[in-house]
Amino acid sequence: MAALYKTSSRTSTEPGKIVDSTSIGGNDSDVDQPVVVVNDQLERTVWRKLDIWILPVVSLFFLLSFLDRTNIGNAKVAGLMKDLKMTPEQYSIALTVTYVPYIAAELPSNLLLKIVGPNLMLPTMLTLWGVVTTCQGTLKTYEGLLACRFFLGLLEGGVFPGLVLYLSFFYPRLRLQTRITTFFSAASLSGAFGGIMAYGIVKLDGKSGHSGWQWIFLIEGTITVFIGLVAFFFLPDSPDHARFLNDEEKTYIKAKLREDGAIDGDDDASAFSWGEVTKAFTSIQVLLCGIVFFFGGVILYSLAYFTAPIVQSLGYTAAKAQLMSVPPFSAAFVVSMSTAWLSDRYQCRGLVTIFASFLCIAGFAMFLASTNQHIQYGSLFLSVSGAYTMAPTLSTWNANNSAPHVRRATAIAIGFIMTNSGGILATWLLGSLSPPPRYTKATKMLLIFSVLVAVFTALNVWYLAAENKKKAERRKTVGRHEEARGLGDKSAWFVYSL
Structure with missing residues (x-):
């Protein structure tokens, strides 16, 4: 294994990582000589290969997911409610129907991902929901819309959660947020891309008898089906089965994942365990x-x-509102990618989340305080950027701080169950409980929630810092020889990301 070299250093310059002693051959003299993965050549090539082969496919998956939802x-805006004779309450119900099966599917699918294989499960889901999206283009009744939204959510x-978990199979903790943000930024791009596409597509109104x-x-669903079918040929299920990696690169990636604490050296660590599921649900x-x-x-x-x-309510025509929604999402892409780099560089997930909440606070406060349509439109640049920075940072933070595999899969699913429970409230908050053009009640609630994000994030940072301090004390009492043979308090050597 050319990628592994001994070093006598007991510390690491990489934040958030403890380099612990590892027994090599059971020799006492080796116990104080930890194995650290050091290979500059592989370091330059393996992540670039993964970024070229894995990241674009994952990003495209999420772009299509967010776009179709x-x-x-x-x-x-293009006339759905008028043609299907829907009330605002019915529109909110249609959105809510999406989230009920969506939430129910998250934990089982995450637990099944490794068993079925992400290379089969993810493209299958993509293809099938593309079919459902396409079917929405043939609807004539409100009841048909409800049925489609149910299966779309399912x-x-x-x-x-599956894509976050999938990326954790390939990237160590210290490199994860940039990649999660890269694929999540597809969500902000989907907002921009969807607005541009919708602006062009609605000009087909009346063609072939379709609105x-x-x-x-019809068009966006067909694109999804095509990409889903192609993805079966490109998506590996793990580093071991990545055809674009040679044996040395595969060994290096797995060694880096073990060194970083992203995976356990025990082959049984990824086996299903209800105990690990319970630990995730009871983790503070x-x-x-x-x-x-x-x-x-x-x-x-x-x-x-x-x-x-919202943009349409500011006085823009339906067609122009589609275009005017593009710039805020484009700004969100730039902000989220910049903060992701900082978060990975300085390991400050909590601080970046708080910064994102401040952007939201400023944006919603501006929207409430002004009646000028230009200022209200400008506020969207802050609030959208904050929202689309917050989500990938939280996702990374949650994935970083849970191991082994089953506990991490459960923790990630819990996070997204809560996110999409929030999505249900969102569909009513702006759908019918707070009418346009001011959306006053909804904006006040979103402002309060932004403040609460900052408060609970700060509380979590404080808790994790206190836990890391306790772990540091425990490490002093764990015998090096005992730990090296896997007999000590292994949890003391897992350092939480802040």
């Missing part, structure tokens, strides 16, 4: 993160579903 907002439920909003579903840091996920979910989906209607 939220394009109903563009369809609403098939998409495991996508986001403009029907063409949105997972529960605190879950509360933040809920508030963040309300904010995220309020803006994802209602940015185009």
